[in-house]
Amino acid sequence: MSESSTGQSNGTHEANGAALPQYTAKDFTTDQEVRWCPGCGDYAVLAAVRKALPDLAIRKEDYVFVSGIGCAARFPYYMETYGMHSVHGRSLAVATGVKVANPGMKVCVVSGDGDLLSIGVGHTVHTMRRNVDLSIILLNNRIYGLTKGQYSPTSEQGKVTASTPVGSVDFPLNPIAIAAAADCGFIARAIDVDLKRLDPVLKRALNHRGTSFVEVYQDCNIFNHKAWFYASQKHTMPEHTVWCEHGKPLVFGADNNKGIRLNDSHPEVIELGGEFSAADCLVHDETDRNLVSIYARMNHPDFPEPMGVLYADPSRPTYEELVHRQVEQQVEGKGEPDDGDLQALITGHESWTVE
Amino acid sequence: MPTQTDSASPSTLDSVVIRFCGDSGDGMQLTGGQFTTTTALVGNDFATFPDFPAEIRAPKGTTFGVSGFQLQFSSTDVYTPGDRVNAMVAMNPAGFKVNIDDVEPGGIVIVNEDEFTKGNLSKCGYPPGYNPLEDEHLNTTYQIIRVPMSRLTKESLADSGMGAKDIARCKNMFALGIVYWLYDRPMDATIQHLTRTFAEKKNKPELAEVNIKALESGYFFGETAELFPSRYRVPPAAKEPGTYRRISGNEATVLGLVTAARKAGKQLTYASYPITPASNIIHGLSHQKRFGIKTVQSEDEIAAVCTAIGAAFAGDLAVTGSSGPGIALKGEALGLAVMLELPLVVVNVQRAGPSTGMPTKTEQADLLQAMFGRHGECPMIVLAPRSPADCFDMAIEAVRLATRHMCPVLYLSDGYIANGAEPWKVPDQSTIPAIEVTHPSAADFTDAEGNLEFLAYKRDPETLARPWVIPGTEGLEHRVGSLEKEEDTGNVSYDPDNHQRMTELRAEKVARAADSIPPLEVLGEPEGDVLVLGWGGTYGSITTAVRQLQSEGKPVSAAHLRYLNPMPSNTEEVLRSFKRVVIPEINMGQLSMLIRSRYLIDTVGINLVRGKPFTVETLVARIAEVIES
Numbered sequence: 001m002s003e004s005s006t007g008q009s010n011g012t013h014e015a016n017g018a019a020l021p022q023y024t025a026k027d028f029t030t031d032q033e034v035r036w037c038p039g040c041g042d043y044a045v046l047a048a049v050r051k052a053l054p055d056l057a058i059r060k061e062d063y064v065f066v067s068g069i070g071c072a073a074r075f076p077y078y079m080e081t082y083g084m085h086s087v088h089g090r091s092l093a094v095a096t097g098v099k100v101a102n103p104g105m106k107v108c109v110v111s112g113d114g115d116l117l118s119i120g121v122g123h124t125v126h127t128m129r130r131n132v133d134l135s136i137i138l139l140n141n142r143i144y145g146l147t148k149g150q151y152s153p154t155s156e157q158g159k160v161t162a163s164t165p166v167g168s169v170d171f172p173l174n175p176i177a178i179a180a181a182a183d184c185g186f187i188a189r190a191i192d193v194d195l196k197r198l199d200p201v202l203k204r205a206l207n208h209r210g211t212s213f214v215e216v217y218q219d220c221n222i223f224n225h226k227a228w229f230y231a232s233q234k235h236t237m238p239e240h241t242v243w244c245e246h247g248k249p250l251v252f253g254a255d256n257n258k259g260i261r262l263n264d265s266h267p268e269v270i271e272l273g274g275e276f277s278a279a280d281c282l283v284h285d286e287t288d289r290n291l292v293s294i295y296a297r298m299n300h301p302d303f304p305e306p307m308g309v310l311y312a313d314p315s316r317p318t319y320e321e322l323v324h325r326q327v328e329q330q331v332e333g334k335g336e337p338d339d340g341d342l343q344a345l346i347t348g349h350e351s352w353t354v355e
Numbered sequence: 356m357p358t359q360t361d362s363a364s365p366s367t368l369d370s371v372v373i374r375f376c377g378d379s380g381d382g383m384q385l386t387g388g389q390f391t392t393t394t395a396l397v398g399n400d401f402a403t404f405p406d407f408p409a410e411i412r413a414p415k416g417t418t419f420g421v422s423g424f425q426l427q428f429s430s431t432d433v434y435t436p437g438d439r440v441n442a443m444v445a446m447n448p449a450g451f452k453v454n455i456d457d458v459e460p461g462g463i464v465i466v467n468e469d470e471f472t473k474g475n476l477s478k479c480g481y482p483p484g485y486n487p488l489e490d491e492h493l494n495t496t497y498q499i500i501r502v503p504m505s506r507l508t509k510e511s512l513a514d515s516g517m518g519a520k521d522i523a524r525c526k527n528m529f530a531l532g533i534v535y536w537l538y539d540r541p542m543d544a545t546i547q548h549l550t551r552t553f554a555e556k557k558n559k560p561e562l563a564e565v566n567i568k569a570l571e572s573g574y575f576f577g578e579t580a581e582l583f584p585s586r587y588r589v590p591p592a593a594k595e596p597g598t599y600r601r602i603s604g605n606e607a608t609v610l611g612l613v614t615a616a617r618k619a620g621k622q623l624t625y626a627s628y629p630i631t632p633a634s635n636i637i638h639g640l641s642h643q644k645r646f647g648i649k650t651v652q653s654e655d656e657i658a659a660v661c662t663a664i665g666a667a668f669a670g671d672l673a674v675t676g677s678s679g680p681g682i683a684l685k686g687e688a689l690g691l692a693v694m695l696e697l698p699l700v701v702v703n704v705q706r707a708g709p710s711t712g713m714p715t716k717t718e719q720a721d722l723l724q725a726m727f728g729r730h731g732e733c734p735m736i737v738l739a740p741r742s743p744a745d746c747f748d749m750a751i752e753a754v755r756l757a758t759r760h761m762c763p764v765l766y767l768s769d770g771y772i773a774n775g776a777e778p779w780k781v782p783d784q785s786t787i788p789a790i791e792v793t794h795p796s797a798a799d800f801t802d803a804e805g806n807l808e809f810l811a812y813k814r815d816p817e818t819l820a821r822p823w824v825i826p827g828t829e830g831l832e833h834r835v836g837s838l839e840k841e842e843d844t845g846n847v848s849y850d851p852d853n854h855q856r857m858t859e860l861r862a863e864k865v866a867r868a869a870d871s872i873p874p875l876e877v878l879g880e881p882e883g884d885v886l887v888l889g890w891g892g893t894y895g896s897i898t899t900a901v902r903q904l905q906s907e908g909k910p911v912s913a914a915h916l917r918y919l920n921p922m923p924s925n926t927e928e929v930l931r932s933f934k935r936v937v938i939p940e941i942n943m944g945q946l947s948m949l950i951r952s953r954y955l956i957d958t959v960g961i962n963l964v965r966g967k968p969f970t971v972e973t974l975v976a977r978i979a980e981v982i983e984s
Contacts, residue, residue: 030834032846032847059829060829060832061826061827061828061829061830061831061832062826062827063826063832064668064669064826065834066665069837076834076836077834077836077847079834080832081832082826082827082832082833082834083833083834083835083836084665084668084695084834084835084836085834085835085836085837085838086661086664086691086836086837087661087687087688087690087691087837088687090657090658090661090688093653093657093658093659093661093662093665094661094662094664094665094668095665096651096658096662096665097624097626097651097661097662097663097664097665097666097667097668097669097671097673098665098666098668098669098826099665099669100624100626100649100651100662100665100666100671101622101624101649101665101666101667101668101669101670101671101673102669102670102671102825102826102827104827105669105826105827122654122655122658123654123658123661126653126654126658323649323651324649326644327622327644327645327647327648327649329644330644330645331645333645334645337617337645337646339784339785341645341646342613342614342617342646342784343783343784345610345613345643345646346610346614346747346781346782346784347598347600347781348600348602348781350392350395350396350544350600350601351598351599351600351781352395352396352398352598352599352600353596353597353598353599354398354591354594354595354596354597354599355596
C-alpha cells in the first residue's frame with residue numbers, strides 16, 4: 001500500500017511499534033564489493049562502524065549515512081542503511097537537510113580530510129556551531145588518495161607529493177582545534193588500527209545528541225603509508241599518544257612513567273616516579289571546554305597526542321530540534337492550520353471586493 | 356492633457372503614471388507602497404516599478420543614491436508601470452535630475468524646494484549658479500510646482516515635541532498627502548498602516564502621530580494652497596467580481612510555495628543564503644512556520660542547495676532560492692539533484708549580471724544558465740512566471756512538476772516582477788488541485804509470495820519518475836549518489852551502454868513534462884505575418900505593445916512562454932503559423948538562440964539590457980519596424 005504522506009514523515013524507532021530486531025554487523029553489510037585498496041585503513045573503520053550499530057537501539061531503516069567525495073566517501077555504498085554519496089565537500093550540508101526534514105533519522109557523515117577540511121571546511125564549522133544532531137567520522141590520512149596523492153590540508157609542511165615535488169609550503173590545519181573553535185559538542189580522536197579503543201569511541205560518538213566529531217588517524221598505504229606510524233604502532237603508541245579518560249590523570253609511556261601536567265595553562269611532560277607522581281598530572285575532564293583547546297595544541301613530536309573522548313557536552317539543544325520547536329510553537333499558539341487559514345493567508349490583510 | 360476645471364470637481368482621467376523619487380533615505384519605497392495600497396483599495400488596476408540603488412544609504416544627495424517608485428493606475432487594464440511619467444514627486448535635486456527626462460511634456464512635477472540649496476545642487480552635479488527650478492525651458496515644458504516641504508512639515512509638527520531628525524523624516528508623508536489630495540484618494544489606509552507599524556508593532560505611538568499629522572497637513576495644504584490648476588480622479592477599473600489584493604512577485608512566490616506544501620500534505624524546507632533580489636522570499640516564508648514551513652539560512656549558496664537536496668531525500672518538499680551569482684555557485688549540486696532524481700525547486704530571481712553586476716536591476720540573462728549551466732548532459736525543467744501574480748501559479752507548478760517527475764525544476768523570476776506589484780484576484784484555495792505525492796513502503800514492492808524486490812531507479816512508465824522512498828521506511832534501505840547509476844537498480848555503473856541509456860532517460864523525463872503543461876496561447880490572430888514571442892517578466896510590456904499595434908490594425912500576434920523546458924507541445928506549430936517571429940528579451944538573444952537551434956526557425960531579436968523593463972514605446976516602435984520591413 002502506498003502511503004500518501006501527511007505532514008511530517010517520521011521514522012523514529014520509538015514511533016515504530018514493533019520490537020527492535022537484534023542486528024549483527026552482517027545486517028549492515030551491503031552486497032556491494034568494497035573497492036578500497038588492500039590494506040587501507042578504511043576497512044578497519046567500516047568494520048568498526050558495522051559492529052557498533054547493532055548496540056545502538058536504532059532501527060536499520062532510521063540510519064542515514066552521508067558522504068562527500070574521496071576514497072572514504074564511498075562508505076555509504078557499503079552500509080545496508082539509507083545513504084547518500086553526495087558531491088565534494090558538501091556532505092554536512094546534505095546531512096543538515098536530512099535532519100531538518102526528518103529529525104528522527106540517525107545521521108552519520110563519513111568523509112576524508114580533503115572533503116571535510118579543505119573544500120568542505122566551511123560546512124564543517126557551521127554544522128558544529130549549529131549543533132546539528134549528527135556524527136562526523138573524519139578519516140584523516142593526510143593525503144588526497146582518490147586523485148592520486150596530492151598533499152592535503154592536514155599534511156605536514158614540506159610534504160613531498162605529486163603536486164609538491166620539492167615539498168608543500170603551507171602549514172597544516174588541526175582538526176581538533178577547528179572543532180574546538182566551532183564549539184563542537186563532542187570531540188574525539190582514535191586510530192584505525194587501535195580497534196580496541198576505536199570501537200568505544202565510535203559508539204559514544206554515535207550515541208551523542210548533537211554534532212559529534214571523531215578524527216580517525218587512518219593509513220593510506222598507497223600514497224601516504226606510515227604517516228601515522230609514530231602514533232599507531234605497538235612500540236610508538238605508548239610513547240606518542242596519551243589516552244584521555246574522564247576523571248583519570250594523563251599518564252602515558254610504555255611503563256606509564258610519564259604524564260602531562262599544566263604549568264599555568266601550559267601543558268608539559270613530566271617524568272613520574274621521582275619528583276612527580278600521577279597525582280601531579282592533569283586530570284581529564286571531558287566537560288571542560290578549555291582542556292580540549294589545550295589538547296589541540298599538543299602535537300607530535302613535542303607532546304604525546306591526546307586520544308579518546310576529549311570533550312563531550314550533551315546539554316546543548318540541537319539545531320533541528322530548535323527548528324521544529326518554532327514550527328510546533330506556532331501550531332500550539334494558533335492551532336493546526338486548516339483550509340480557511342490558507343485562504344486567509346492568500347487573501348491577506350488589505351483585500352478589496354469587486355461586486 | 357486634461358482641461359482645467361474648478362479644483363473642487365476633479366477632472367477624470369483613464370490612467371496616470373506617477374513617480375516618487377528622492378534620496379534612498381527619503382522613504383520613497385514606503386511612500387510608493389502606500390500610494391499603491393490606497394490605489395488598490397480605490398479599485399484601480401495598477402502595476403508598480405520600484406527602482407532603487409544597491410547601496411542602502413548612498414552618500415546623501417548624490418544621483419547614484421536616488422531611489423524611485425513608479426506606479427501606473429488606471430480605470431482600464433494595465434500590464435506595465437507605464438513609460439512616460441504624468442506626475443512626479445521629487446524630494447531632492449538629485450531625484451529631479453535623474454528622473455526629469457522621463458516626465459511627459461506638460462507633466463506635473465512637485466518638488467521639495469527646500470532641498471534645492473546651492474550645496475545640494477552642486478552635490479548632484481548641476482553647474483554653479485544653476486537651479487533647474489528657475490530654468491525657463493524646464494518651466495515651460497513642465498508644470499513645476501514648488502513646495503517648501505521640509506519647512507511646512509517642520510511647522511506643522513512644531514508642537515509635537517519630537518526631535519528635528521524625526522520630524523524631517525515625516526516629509527515623505529507630507530508629500531504623499533499632497534498627492535492624495537491631487538488624485539482624490541482617501542487617507543484611511545495609510546493612517547491605519549502608520550498606526551499599525553509605529554503604534555502597534557514598534558510601540559511608538561508618537562511616531563504614528565507625527566507621520567499622520569504630516570500626511571494630513573500635506574493633504575490640507577493641497578486643498579488650500581491652490582497650487583494646482585485641477586484635481587484628478589481615476590475611476591475604478593471594471594474588474595470581474597471577486598476579492599482582490601495587491602501582490603508582488605516575491606510575495607506570490609511565497610504564497611504559492613506555502614499553498615503547494617499544503618496541497619501536497621507535506622512540510623517544506625526552504626534553504627537559502629541572503630541575496631538581492633531574492634531575500635524577501637526567505638523573509639516571507641519564515642513567517643509561515645505554522646504551515647510546516649522550515650527555513651534554513653545557510654552558510655553559503657552551496658550549503659543552501661545541498662541542504663535542500665538532503666531535505667528532499669528525507670521526504671520534505673525542498674526549495675532553494677537565489678539570484679544569478681548564487682545559482683552559478685549551486686551548479687554542481689544541481690547536477691547532483693539531476694543524478695539523484697529527487698524533487699527540488701530552485702528559484703532564481705534574476706538580476707543584471709555578469710558577476711555582481713547591478714544587483715537591484717532586472718535582467719533576463721540567466722535563461723541559458725538555467726538550460727545549460729551545469730557540466731555534463733544535465734537537463735532540468737525550466738519555468739518562468741510572467742507577472743507578479745503569476746508567480747503564485749508557477750510556484751505551485753514548479754512543485755507539481757518536481758514531484759511528478761522526481762527532478763529539479765528551475766523557476767526563473769526576475770527583479771522586476773519580484774518587486775513590482777499588481778492587483779490579483781485572489782483564488783479560492785479549494786479550486787487548486789491537490790499535488791499527489793506518495794512514498795512507497797515495502798508492501799508496494801512485495802509480490803504475492805512475499806518476495807520483496809525493490810529497485811530504487813525503477814521508473815513510472817508514464818512520467819519516468821523513480822519512487823520517492825524516504826529514510827525511515829522499513830525494508831527499503833538503499834543508497835543514492837552522484838556516480839552514474841545503473842538503470843533500475845541505481846547501483847554505481849561505468850557501463851558505456853548504461854550511461855548512454857541513463858543520459859537519454861534523464862532527458863526524456865524532462866521532455867515528458869510537456870504532457871501535463873498547457874499549450875502555448877496566441878493573443879490575436881492564430882496565424883499571420885508577425886508573432887511576438889516573449890517569456891517571463893516581459894509579458895506586461897509585450898502584451899500592451901502588441902494590443903496597441905493590433906488596435907492600429909497591424910498584423911501582429913503575441914505568445915508568451917511560461918514553460919521554457921520543455922516548451923509546450925504546440926510551440927513549433929504556433930511559430931510556423933507566422934512568417935516572422937520577433938523575440939523581445941532583456942538579454943542579448945538567449946531565447947532566440949534556443950528557438951533557432953530547436954526548431955530551425957529564424958527570429959528577430961529585440962535585445963536591451965539596461966537594467967529596466969522594456970518600455971511599451973520602444974517595443975511598439977521596434978515591432979512596427981519589423982512589420983513594415
